[in-house]
Amino acid sequence: MDENIVTAIGTPNMALIKYWGKREEKLILPMNSSISMTFDETFNTKTSVLFTDRVPEDSFYINGVRQDLSDKDIMERFAIIDIMRRMAGTTSKAVVVSENSFPTAAGLASSASGIAAMVFAANSALKLGLGTKELSIIARQGSGSSCRSLSGGFVKWEMGSKDDGSDSCIRQIAGPGHWSDIIDIVAIVSKSKKKISSRAGMKQTVANSILYKARPAYAERACAEMEEAILKKDFERLGMLMMKDSNNLHAVMLDTYPPILYLNDVSKQIISSVSELNEVENKIVAAYTFDAGPNANIFTLEKYRSKVEELLSNIEGIESTRISKVGNGPRIIDEDASLIDPSTFKIKSG
Numbered sequence: 107m108d109e110n111i112v113t114a115i116g117t118p119n120m121a122l123i124k125y126w127g128k129r130e131e132k133l134i135l136p137m138n139s140s141i142s143m144t145f146d147e148t149f150n151t152k153t154s155v156l157f158t159d160r161v162p163e164d165s166f167y168i169n170g171v172r173q174d175l176s177d178k179d180i181m182e183r184f185a186i187i188d189i190m191r192r193m194a195g196t197t198s199k200a201v202v203v204s205e206n207s208f209p210t211a212a213g214l215a216s217s218a219s220g221i222a223a224m225v226f227a228a229n230s231a232l233k234l235g236l237g238t239k240e241l242s243i244i245a246r247q248g249s250g251s252s253c254r255s256l257s258g259g260f261v262k263w264e265m266g267s268k269d270d271g272s273d274s275c276i277r278q279i280a281g282p283g284h285w286s287d288i289i290d291i292v293a294i295v296s297k298s299k300k301k302i303s304s305r306a307g308m309k310q311t312v313a314n315s316i317l318y319k320a321r322p323a324y325a326e327r328a329c330a331e332m333e334e335a336i337l338k339k340d341f342e343r344l345g346m347l348m349m350k351d352s353n354n355l356h357a358v359m360l361d362t363y364p365p366i367l368y369l370n371d372v373s374k375q376i377i378s379s380v381s382e383l384n385e386v387e388n389k390i391v392a393a394y395t396f397d398a399g400p401n402a403n404i405f406t407l408e409k410y411r412s413k414v415e416e417l418l419s420n421i422e423g424i425e426s427t428r429i430s431k432v433g434n435g436p437r438i439i440d441e442d443a444s445l446i447d448p449s450t451f452k453i454k455s456g
């Protein structure tokens with residue numbers, strides 16, 4: 107087959123209404139729809155993909171480290187390469203090299219940007235010509251939340267109802283230019299790897315949290331309201347909905363046995379300080395949300411930015427902050443930027 111190295115850049119997404127729980131494990135079908143904002147390239151993953159018959163086996167590198175493809179976690183995510191190979195009717199081996207510009211596995215959705223970049227690059231390398239919806243269905247099977255990173259702007263992952271997952275795919279609610287003054291201040295509280303993965307954590311929550319039973323129906327309604335808030339650029343409504351959803355998520359996590367605790371004292375201080383600020387201002391000027399980790403995402407508008415930055419600068423324990431605006435989604439970049447050496451088919455050194 108045609109052997110060309112394709113490199114793509116993907117970015118994470120931050121869920122405003124979260125996905126937490128599967129109704130089907132293998133295909134990764136969620137219990138409820140979710141909505142996110144795709145990040146700009148402040149945080150990004152660059153991934154180069156090559157399909158070739160000239161190497162004996164698949165290889166996969168993340169941040170310079172060769173991954174063990176017999177490891178269950180890695181295998182489950184790499185399975186999307188098999189799906190795409192099958193679609194292309196090839197048995198060529200894959201070389202995939204991925205580099206993150208931010209800490210992995212610390213609640214910063216590194217797998218989302220990595221998988222989005224990988225699927226986007228593989229689509230081009232295998233000349234599959236698939237569109238966003240089809241690519242989101244493939245990405246979903248590697249890691250659920252990653253499917254939302256296949257599009258820029260504000261994105262809804264529709265839970266779908268079909269058993270084969272063909273309607274569990276993404277839809278863009280609004281493009282990247284729709285809301286240019288909304289920003290996400292990412293406050294890094296800890297760079298360490300999370301103790302329990304989202305995959306394992308959500309499974310336990312679905313299995314034994316009493317409170318979780320109310321979550322899917324509520325989240326579905328929250329998605330409808332969130333979509334309206336985004337379309338109307340109603341920040342107060344968006345803020346209230348996202349904070350309530352984050353609170354609900356971490357409540358059902360705590361209600362799981364053994365309890366799942368991702369928030370630490372600094373995260374809780376951020377929750378209190380943001381709430382106090384909104385009280386003092388008598389309106390919502392900032393809104394927090396937390397994924398499966400202690401790092402905070404604080405959404406605000408440009409006009410309130412200095413106020414929120416000042417607030418955060420007074421909280422002890424925040425290691426650093428970075429700002430993301432609404433991003434454009436994945437893109438293919440120049441051949442020169444490739445992470446694969448075209449003569450050895452291995453990761454480029456240096």
Ligand code: DP6
Pocket residue numbers: 120121123124125126134140217248249250251252304305396397398
């Ligand atoms: C808290 O997408 O990582 O970030 O589908 O098992 O790979 P798997 O889980 P994953 O879970 C993400 C959970 C979340 C919420 C969200 O992004 O919607």
